[in-house]
Amino acid sequence: MTKWLDKLKRKEPLNESEETLEDLLKTLKKSGDFITYSLGGHPPCTISYIKTLSKSDYINDFVIKPLKNAKLHSLKEMENAITVENIEMTDELSIIKEKIMIGYALIQSDADNKQVLLIPATSFESRQVGTAEVEFSVVGPKEAFVESLHLNINLVRKRLPLPQLRIEEQKIGKVTNTRVATIFIDGIANPDNVQTVKQRLQDIEYDQIIDSSFITQMLADNSSSPFPQLLDTERPDRAVSTLVEGKIVIIVDGSPQALICPTTVVEFFSASDDYFLPWHLATVFRLIRLFAVLFSVLSTPLYVAILTFHHEMIPRELMATIVSSRSDIPFPPILEVIILELAIELLREAGARLPTKIGQTIGIVGGIVIGTAAVDAGLTSNVLLIIVALSALASFTTPVYQIGNTIRLIRFPFIIGAQLWGLVGIAMVMIFFMGHLIKLKSIGSPFFEPLYPLRIQDLKDAFIRLPFNIQFKRPMLTRSPDQSRVNTKRVKEKRDIDE
């Protein structure tokens, strides 16, 4: 009974174990990388920092050397002697704890036992900025976000030299204390959206935020939907272009993916390439991509539906081809489809887990050897093999990885619907997903926009992309207080004949 009471009392052991600075230092000293030593002098002072978080050379050169050379008596004098900016003098334990845990050096003096000096010496160790691999594009910027929040914000800032660019940091996760930055342009982003995002971030109750995908799932309006409701990107240029549209970007420390909200379902199918190519090419490619998605979702269900229930629909000549390829197959179409779809998923899953080179080999072995063998053995028809392979290929055309997963998943309800009630079943599942999309919201904004609510103005950059010189306005989705992208008056003057 008492044990149980004790348990109740010690609800948050992490936050309450250190009550004084001495306690904190004692806890820290248990780790091997925590360094603390006396600098001598009158009165004697001690310096402490975490070796693995701070820059040791830097501390040696700019902190210890000036202190050793001069005769200093109080912390105030030391603060003046050290040639480092942003030195803090404080006696608040929570601040000390927070700062020391991100790599600050701590100086205590015997003369002043309450106050301490906090010297910023954080080392920003991180991977070099590399090229975008998931959202690769042939033309356009190649930079991609890395795992350091500092560097990621730098990548955004240098593209937007604007005093109105606001970066607001929050710490989320009881244990990991992950820094999460909400970035938006003041005056372009809708304050209501910003407020919603910040509020939802604050309301997150969890012990660890390892990656931005945690935030995606926790911020989602409907967390049991298969559709991601926040767009993730690894391209700083894409993040910046959405900022300018009035959207909000969330960057999580330790994650190379930025999140963009509010977003719409169509945005998941637009690639950065769409903006780097002339508008007609971009439009055609985007339409092809959307068609690929439809094909990927519907082709195998249609195969099942038509071969199981509606043979009459196939013209005689085509029927001959299909019948001859299926004549030796011992399975009904549904079984054939499920076997092949699972095989493809298997290959994809194996390929994703393996190192690149082996992955390629597996892909070839799986794709060619297993495929041909399956047809030769009479397990599947080669018509279906073509369909399944094409639809798998089509599902990889999606520029955003997350939605590609969704596309692959929602194919299965369609197949089941097709097996139950043929085309009617497919229509039923389709209506379900359509209604689901109509219901969905992304940070309170309609997810199915610009189709519902129907906004003709936003259609110019949804299924098609019209030229930049007629896109005068920011998307209505963001409800930006500053709607106009250009100085409309000046444009009108320029547009006249012979001007």
Add this chain to the structure above:
Amino acid sequence: MSKPLRSSVGASVPENLQITHTYVFFLIAAMQIGVGILSLERVVVQTTGYDGWISIFITGMVLHVVLWMMYHILADCKGDIVTANQLVFGKYIGGILSLAFSLYILVLTLNVLVSFIEIIRVWVFPSLNLWIFVAFMIALIYYFVVGGFRVITGLCLMSILIGLPILWLKFFPTQAGDTLEIYPIITHSLKEILQGSEVTLFSFLGMELLLIYYPFIKNPQASKKWAHYGVFFTTMIYVVSALAVFIYYSEEQIRQVTWPTISTWKIVQFPFIERFEFIGIAMWMFVIMPNICLGLWGSTRLAKRVFNINQTYVLVIACIVLYLFTGAINERMQIKVLSDYTGNVGMYVYLYIPVLFILMKIKGRWRKMIYE
């Protein structure tokens, strides 16, 4: 100055649940176009022959007048049909009338569902397991109706965007037929033509739901125009559709064909696909789904307004009722009786609206006199 009305729960709708006035177009058109159009031509030919399209046109025009009256009723009472009924007939009789209206809409919904399932059974799956299929349908409908009015409006919009391209298929029969067939125009007496109008009314039912969702429109005055466009759009679709069928079939043939529209889909042929009616029927699901959802929503909302109870509970009960009846009504004769019955009641509802309109106006005049 008019006296503020006693309003019950739900008479005013919060702004975030309201819709833009333009969607009234989709709400009206999507609700009217349903299963009716599939058999419209046969029904009208039985009374009016090839002059049926005139009957359809007349019905459409009459409906514009009814719509105008509905807007007047709604603007005068600043609420929906429940407020109007209460105002004119008092709390109890008004309440009973509203419930009758609710019941009528439920029957209308049932009729749509039953007719569509009959089509599936006749054309696609003769041995359909009715109970399981209907269970899935009802579950789907429940999922949408729970989403509220905005979601249903979205469905209406999508049904117009997705369902209507199917009507382009009417182009194929006009190619195969001869335009001279429908001449001479007007060979029937006015009486016959008006009788034709009466029977076509069934296909136009659904407009009266405006009486329920009116408080959900953000700017009701601006929506008037769009509502009229909606009715006109439906009328035009019906007229064109009827003409296309008349061009293809002879008068005698149409009498024999139960669903002329579906039968004309059979003509459509592409190198990779034949028997287009399978696709057409499947796509028609997009057209009837908002019908059923909006009907069920309207019917349950009226119950909520009259009794001040939670709509979800009413919805669950309505779904169960719908399920049992849809499962039970499965013979051609039963369905025909149900359709005729719904059509007749719809007739009375459209007669009731002018009565309500006149009573509202008298009452308004009367009150004005007292105040002055």
